[in-house]
Amino acid sequence: MDIAIIIFLFGGLFLGWSLGANDAANVFGTAVGTRMIRFKTAAIVCSIFIILGAIISGAGTTETLGKLGSINALPGAFAACVAAGLSVYVMTKFGLPVSTTQAIVGAIIGWNIYTGSPTNMKVLIIILGTWVLCPIIAGLIAIFFYTLTKKFIHSSKLHILRLDAYTRAALVLAGAFGAYSLGANNIANVMGVFVPISPFTDVNIMNIFTFSSKEQLFLLGGIAISVGVFTYSKRVMFTIGNDLLKMSPIAAFIVVVSHSIVLFLFASQGISNFLQSINLPPIPLVPVSSSQAVVGGVIGIGLLKGGKEVRWSIAGKICLGWFTLPVIAAFMSFIILFILQNIFNLTVNI
Amino acid sequence: MFGLKNTSLFGDTKKLEREIDEFVDILSEVGLVFKSIIPTYLNHSANGKFEEMVDRVKEMESKADKITKEVEHTLYEETLIPDARSDVLRLLEHLDEVIGMYQGNCYHFSIQKPDFPKEFHQDLIELTDIVVRCVEALCLTVRSFFRGIQSVRDNAHKVTFYEKESDIKFSALARKIFDSNLSLDKKMHLRYFVEKIDRICDQAEDIADEIQIYSIKRSV
Numbered sequence: 001m002d003i004a005i006i007i008f009l010f011g012g013l014f015l016g017w018s019l020g021a022n023d024a025a026n027v028f029g030t031a032v033g034t035r036m037i038r039f040k041t042a043a044i045v046c047s048i049f050i051i052l053g054a055i056i057s058g059a060g061t062t063e064t065l066g067k068l069g070s071i072n073a074l075p076g077a078f079a080a081c082v083a084a085g086l087s088v089y090v091m092t093k094f095g096l097p098v099s100t101t102q103a104i105v106g107a108i109i110g111w112n113i114y115t116g117s118p119t120n121m122k123v124l125i126i127i128l129g130t131w132v133l134c135p136i137i138a139g140l141i142a143i144f145f146y147t148l149t150k151k152f153i154h155s156s157k158l159h160i161l162r163l164d165a166y167t168r169a170a171l172v173l174a175g176a177f178g179a180y181s182l183g184a185n186n187i188a189n190v191m192g193v194f195v196p197i198s199p200f201t202d203v204n205i206m207n208i209f210t211f212s213s214k215e216q217l218f219l220l221g222g223i224a225i226s227v228g229v230f231t232y233s234k235r236v237m238f239t240i241g242n243d244l245l246k247m248s249p250i251a252a253f254i255v256v257v258s259h260s261i262v263l264f265l266f267a268s269q270g271i272s273n274f275l276q277s278i279n280l281p282p283i284p285l286v287p288v289s290s291s292q293a294v295v296g297g298v299i300g301i302g303l304l305k306g307g308k309e310v311r312w313s314i315a316g317k318i319c320l321g322w323f324t325l326p327v328i329a330a331f332m333s334f335i336i337l338f339i340l341q342n343i344f345n346l347t348v349n350i
Numbered sequence: 351m352f353g354l355k356n357t358s359l360f361g362d363t364k365k366l367e368r369e370i371d372e373f374v375d376i377l378s379e380v381g382l383v384f385k386s387i388i389p390t391y392l393n394h395s396a397n398g399k400f401e402e403m404v405d406r407v408k409e410m411e412s413k414a415d416k417i418t419k420e421v422e423h424t425l426y427e428e429t430l431i432p433d434a435r436s437d438v439l440r441l442l443e444h445l446d447e448v449i450g451m452y453q454g455n456c457y458h459f460s461i462q463k464p465d466f467p468k469e470f471h472q473d474l475i476e477l478t479d480i481v482v483r484c485v486e487a488l489c490l491t492v493r494s495f496f497r498g499i500q501s502v503r504d505n506a507h508k509v510t511f512y513e514k515e516s517d518i519k520f521s522a523l524a525r526k527i528f529d530s531n532l533s534l535d536k537k538m539h540l541r542y543f544v545e546k547i548d549r550i551c552d553q554a555e556d557i558a559d560e561i562q563i564y565s566i567k568r569s570v
Contacts (some may be wrong), residue, residue: 034433035429036432036433040478070396076505097388154498154499154500157497157498158497159363159496159497160364160431160434160438160495160497161363161367161370161430161431161496162363162367164363164430164431164434165363167429183422248433262502269520289532
């Protein structure tokens with residue numbers, strides 16, 4: 001493989017690494033931070049299920065991003081990834097709970113503008129709509145599960161030690177589901193822009209199954225996310241567990257479940273097809289923000305408790321992120337594309 | 351694998367549950383023995399039985415100590431209930447102090463042999479009865495903390511009620527002692543014993559208050 005291709009792919013792998021470093025904490029942060037689960041356990045479960053989610057269910061959201069703008073040259077995809085990664089870094093420095101999802105969408109639009117390609121407005125509106133819906137649905141699911149769990153705990157009269165043991169098991173299961181959903185939903189952010197221009201070819205394994213070039217890309221992206229989980233997420237997990245989200249392990253479990261269901265809903269081709277088969281509108285398969293789903297869940301529980309503990313400033317920052325991050329990413333993407341084309345003489349659009 | 355120690359996780363949990371239940375059983379039993387000890391002591395003809403009962407309290411206290419150490423060890427070694435571990439251990443230590451107070455009272459009776467005139471016997475027995483009821487209510491509060499947090503408040507309220515009853519009884523008995531014709535040294539000696547028994551209720555009330563805070567922290 002050409003060395004240039006590897007360098008360009010590194011743009012996506014870097015994005016994957018940062019996703020693993022930051023978003024794995026959404027899935028296992030409280031569990032590890034409160035020492036309910038060991039970091040090693042969390043990292044292993046998280047990595048396995050992120051890769052599985054990416055390979056098995058990652059296609060739907062990738063297709064949606066492809067409809068928004070199909071980047072057709074590797075340097076273009078590299079520019080989009082670097083722009084997304086840098087804008088996330090900048091916004092995180094300002095303490096905003098932003099996501100790679102919003103950054104990559106902005107970066108793709110930046111590519112569209114730079115190359116004069118049309119942006120599919122219908123798809124864009126659907127994507128924007130899901131960003132707003134994501135924390136709201138997560139909040140509603142959290143309220144539902146919180147009420148249900150509270151009733152169960154009160155009626156079951158479990159010993160706190162037994163409850164603790166069950167909570168640990170539930171946190172591992174919810175974390176595995178969360179990691180699978182994260183991989184399925186967010187792999188599009190990491191590798192989506194490379195799919196139309198994948199440098200890999202389909203591999204037929206003993207005539208049993210074909211490992212497509214897309215799946216190979218997703219595996220690579222999944223591994224990059226896992227490396228992020230192992231190398232950098234520990235610190236983020238302890239920050240989440242100890243500083244940001246002071247909540248009981250049971251509340252943490254509910255937040256993880258709500259987050260995972262939302263990410264899964266917006267990534268599941270099966271559920272979308274099922275809804276269509278019973279004449280209901282299909283769920284758009286869109287990459288949504290893992291961090292914002294978590295904040296939605298936390299706010300949902302906070303509202304149920306009377307709303308005193310809800311930090312509305314975070315909700316405000318999320319809304320701000322919906323608009324500012326894509327704009328910044330689009331702007332950065334435009335500049336990087338300009339540099340690659342005019343200084344390095346690279347083709348960013350075929 | 352995975353650090354969960356699946357094969358032993360639920361086993362350890364069950365063992366710990368049993369140990370904590372056993373610990374609370376001991377606290378309750380020591381109270382019941384103590385309730386019989388005072389009338390036995392006051393009935394001078396049964397001194398042999400009294401010493402037997404003191405030995406029984408001592409045995410139970412040692413067993414409770416052993417359980418506290420085992421629970422402490424398992425909780426830390428298996429990193430169980432990380433969010434409530436320190437609360438549970440503090441609770442067990444304070445409950446152990448109640449058992450220690452029962453035992454201390456028994457020893458003091460055994461060593462100092464206070465001479466309670468017959469006119470105070472009934473009051474002393476009634477005070478002991480209230481104290482034991484108070485600790486029984488504490489046992490219920492402890493059990494509800496572990497198994498059904500919603501009942502903690504109701505049971506803790508009973509502890510407070512008996513503590514007040516005990517204060518009233520203590521004041522009345524102390525007044526009766528000091529109004530009697532006994533010499534001052536005897537009066538002070540008897541007051542010391544009455545006060546020491548009453549203090550068990552103060553300790554029980556403090557623990558019940560603690561449990562209420564722990565249960566607020568643990569509410570889902």
